[in-house]
Amino acid sequence: MSKTIDLRSDTVSMPTAEMREAMANAEVGDDCYREDPSVNRLEAMAAEITGKEAALLVTSGTQGNLVSLLTHCRNGDEFIVAEDSHIVTTEAGDFAAVAGTSPQVAPSDRGILTAESIRSVLRRPYDAFPPTRLIALENTNNRGGGAVYPLSTLAGIRDLADELGITVHMDGARVFNAAAALQVPVSEVVQYVDSVTFCLSKALSAPVGSIICASKEFIETARRFRRMLGGGLRQSGVFASAGIVALETIPQRLPQDHANARRLAEGLGSITGISADPVETNMVYIDIDPAVGTAPQLVDELAARGVKCGAVYSDRIRLVTYHQITAEDIEATIAVAGEAVMALTSVPAGAQA
Numbered sequence: 219m220s221k222t223i224d225l226r227s228d229t230v231s232m233p234t235a236e237m238r239e240a241m242a243n244a245e246v247g248d249d250c251y252r253e254d255p256s257v258n259r260l261e262a263m264a265a266e267i268t269g270k271e272a273a274l275l276v277t278s279g280t281q282g283n284l285v286s287l288l289t290h291c292r293n294g295d296e297f298i299v300a301e302d303s304h305i306v307t308t309e310a311g312d313f314a315a316v317a318g319t320s321p322q323v324a325p326s327d328r329g330i331l332t333a334e335s336i337r338s339v340l341r342r343p344y345d346a347f348p349p350t351r352l353i354a355l356e357n358t359n360n361r362g363g364g365a366v367y368p369l370s371t372l373a374g375i376r377d378l379a380d381e382l383g384i385t386v387h388m389d390g391a392r393v394f395n396a397a398a399a400l401q402v403p404v405s406e407v408v409q410y411v412d413s414v415t416f417c418l419s420k421a422l423s424a425p426v427g428s429i430i431c432a433s434k435e436f437i438e439t440a441r442r443f444r445r446m447l448g449g450g451l452r453q454s455g456v457f458a459s460a461g462i463v464a465l466e467t468i469p470q471r472l473p474q475d476h477a478n479a480r481r482l483a484e485g486l487g488s489i490t491g492i493s494a495d496p497v498e499t500n501m502v503y504i505d506i507d508p509a510v511g512t513a514p515q516l517v518d519e520l521a522a523r524g525v526k527c528g529a530v531y532s533d534r535i536r537l538v539t540y541h542q543i544t545a546e547d548i549e550a551t552i553a554v555a556g557e558a559v560m561a562l563t564s565v566p567a568g569a570q571a
């Protein structure tokens with residue numbers, strides 16, 4: 219196979235020709251003076267799409283989550299979160315190192331919390347316990363296999379947060395995928411949260427950027443924290459313009475990515491030695507039977523045949539679809555995976571690297 223099929227993440231998605239053209243012709247200004255027309259337009263679009271009062275462009279999902287944590291919490295506060303959440307596991311420990319917060323992990327099913335699971339970890343007010351200030355939800359849930367929060371679950375969590383007088387943040391890096399899966403507008407999904415961060419540079423295929431959407435007051439404070447973290451940019455319209463095209467053109471294509479992911483899981487799951495998790499959005503998680511080999515071994519065999527993906531645990535692999543991955547790429551990947559498993563099983567036991 220000559221073409222490389224890169225399924226490591228939707229972060230490797232490339233800007234479309236239309237995005238590149240918009241970037242080349244972008245109207246720009248100094249965004250720290252709030253004078254970049256492309257940034258202003260992108261933020262206004264994001265606020266409208268999410269149904270929030272205001273929006274703020276940040277450099278990455280990590281920066282968006284960190285700025286949101288800093289805005290919601292004070293040093294010493296705790297936030298409730300599901301195990302394996304990106305915000306805790308994969309953002310370089312910024313919640314502790316920079317925001318001075320600690321996580322209180324609540325049980326979840328595929329990373330999806332419920333009002334009941336959150337209630338189970340609540341503690342009485344006591345001066346030995348950090349004050350619980352925030353619930354942080356991840357939608358879709360990455361390590362949960364791209365799982366989507368049902369709207370009724372979000373409504374229950376909102377009610378609980380109101381009862382407790384605390385706030386709710388959504389790490390909505392892939393909230394457009396969640397909305398596509400539920401077949402509802404994004405505003406319906408995020409109506410239950412005080413703040414949401416979504417990423418332009420993942421399934422939406424823009425080269426750079428994430429956006430925080432929330433109340434006007436929240437965004438004004440968030441702007442100060444963004445500056446504190448070195449995220450006050452100048453002519454950022456050069457990439458905000460690609461974000462505008464992303465919002466205009468990519469969300470309607472996401473159901474195709476989801477169909478490709480479902481077909482990929484079905485094809486891979488039918489190979490002896492591989493089992494696939496249920497697919498809800500654009501992520502496919504597979505487990506490899508230890509009798510066949512380890513996840514890193516299968517990843518290497520696939521890479522040798524032109525398919526890139528990533529081992530997340532010793533027996534678990536993630537593959538992610540996005541708009542440059544075609545239905546033909548999916549069929550080619552399934553065929554290559556069959557060969558890769560065959561190659562592993564033909565190596566005598568004990569001789570594997």
Ligand code: TLP
Nearest residue numbers: 227229278279280281304308360389391
């Ligand atoms: N996730 C990346 C890696 O860090 C694992 C990926 O390939 O999926 N929230 C969620 C749910 C994410 O999946 C990610 C990135 C982020 C936040 C952080 O976004 P960036 O990479 O823009 O800082």
